[in-house]
Amino acid sequence: MTEKDNKEASKATVLRLPIYLRYLKRIQKEGVSVISSTRLATDISLNPVQVRKDLSSISSGAGKPKVGFKVQELIFEISNFLGYDNTNDAVLVGVGRLGTTLLNYSGFNNYGLNIIAGFDTNSEVIGKTIANKPVYDISELPSIVKKHSIKMGIITVPKENAQKICNLMINSGIVAIWTFSHIHLKIPDNVVIKYEDMGASLALLSNQLRTLLSKK
Amino acid sequence: MTEKDNKEASKATVLRLPIYLRYLKRIQKEGVSVISSTRLATDISLNPVQVRKDLSSISSGAGKPKVGFKVQELIFEISNFLGYDNTNDAVLVGVGRLGTTLLNYSGFNNYGLNIIAGFDTNSEVIGKTIANKPVYDISELPSIVKKHSIKMGIITVPKENAQKICNLMINSGIVAIWTFSHIHLKIPDNVVIKYEDMGASLALLSNQLRTLLSKK
DNA sequence: TAGATTGTTAATCGATTAACAATC
DNA sequence: TAGATTGTTAATCGATTAACAATC
Numbered sequence: 001m002t003e004k005d006n007k008e009a010s011k012a013t014v015l016r017l018p019i020y021l022r023y024l025k026r027i028q029k030e031g032v033s034v035i036s037s038t039r040l041a042t043d044i045s046l047n048p049v050q051v052r053k054d055l056s057s058i059s060s061g062a063g064k065p066k067v068g069f070k071v072q073e074l075i076f077e078i079s080n081f082l083g084y085d086n087t088n089d090a091v092l093v094g095v096g097r098l099g100t101t102l103l104n105y106s107g108f109n110n111y112g113l114n115i116i117a118g119f120d121t122n123s124e125v126i127g128k129t130i131a132n133k134p135v136y137d138i139s140e141l142p143s144i145v146k147k148h149s150i151k152m153g154i155i156t157v158p159k160e161n162a163q164k165i166c167n168l169m170i171n172s173g174i175v176a177i178w179t180f181s182h183i184h185l186k187i188p189d190n191v192v193i194k195y196e197d198m199g200a201s202l203a204l205l206s207n208q209l210r211t212l213l214s215k216k
Numbered sequence: 217m218t219e220k221d222n223k224e225a226s227k228a229t230v231l232r233l234p235i236y237l238r239y240l241k242r243i244q245k246e247g248v249s250v251i252s253s254t255r256l257a258t259d260i261s262l263n264p265v266q267v268r269k270d271l272s273s274i275s276s277g278a279g280k281p282k283v284g285f286k287v288q289e290l291i292f293e294i295s296n297f298l299g300y301d302n303t304n305d306a307v308l309v310g311v312g313r314l315g316t317t318l319l320n321y322s323g324f325n326n327y328g329l330n331i332i333a334g335f336d337t338n339s340e341v342i343g344k345t346i347a348n349k350p351v352y353d354i355s356e357l358p359s360i361v362k363k364h365s366i367k368m369g370i371i372t373v374p375k376e377n378a379q380k381i382c383n384l385m386i387n388s389g390i391v392a393i394w395t396f397s398h399i400h401l402k403i404p405d406n407v408v409i410k411y412e413d414m415g416a417s418l419a420l421l422s423n424q425l426r427t428l429l430s431k432k
Numbered sequence: 433t434a435g436a437t438t439g440t441t442a443a444t445c446g447a448t449t450a451a452c453a454a455t456c
Numbered sequence: 457t458a459g460a461t462t463g464t465t466a467a468t469c470g471a472t473t474a475a476c477a478a479t480c
Binding site for chain 1: 470471472473474478479480
Binding site: 252253254268269272278279280281282283284285324326 | 460463478
């Protein structure tokens, strides 16, 4: 089932990989070249078996008993698996506060994401350049997406307009959508979507907080 | 085990509740007063049984066969369960781009979160007021947190400083931490933490995108 | 060699979904 | 009444963890 160089990983695993990667990059900087799964797991509060399973599910290189894993190698394998090497170009629609923050955020490079332009309907931002990224009128989206064969779109518009923008993106050829608008979007089967929902995160945290406080 | 008015809900359920809530508020605005779990589930691409289980796990009021659930009632019950009624005051440390965006974001009210102040070490932002929230010198954090009995802290500082800020918060009496810094923080057992990790989200999405593209 | 660490199989845990009786 | 919808029990699925043999 699983072919070489095209391994599958569970959703839960994929969510942990960037955490491993960040950790590995950090210790590499500190001069560490070999790490045991036990140590790695302890340092990020995870189960060592889980770490080993995650690593073995994506990596062909193996760890050495008694020694551990080569940091360099793991960084390479994880980056590779996550596709951080061959960058994803993306467009962002909705250059408001959040959109501007995302355009400005330089850390996305580390995740293989490259936002090439922003789009909006507001003439006050159209024509501006934010962190070297031009802001175009939304009407130019289809041609630019097609021209650069862009597959990923980021939605940071008010929720009332999110579905409209989503449709526009899909019609222009985008097949992966990352949305920060708090509304469920209707999409065809062949499009993938990820809802970024800080409200849900916050709900979980405040729920835990309540449980914590009520225990006292 | 489960007492009245103090129900427990699984982590997965808690993460879905804000989604239900948003949906319910939207349809209420549109004049809908009764909704079936079937319909709700379809509209947000979930399984109806799951929705009913989630609702029954937090709500004492029941749905009526053939009719459905009262929208008003559900909104009340979910808000209540999530604690969106009795607001959580919070402080935010790190008034950079992301911190500023969060201070400006008005939507947190809907989640029962009220950021009362920002803190930083940068004299350029100290003394400013962002969206009616004062920005103080970090040295004032302990006294303000104690004075207002604040339980929640938001960390938006560079990762190098995150642990230091985390410690300061905990020493000042904060027991729930929401961090946007991409680093694992060491905390005592009686503190809850939620890592907001856009990198992980992005990893999942680009992984799905790759799978999608390779299938074609 | 001895023992720390790996990789994997089996057991457990938790969450989702299928099946179905109850009921408005 | 008939049938749509609820609430719950049982079955399934997926992810985590425990147990342990392999090995450097």
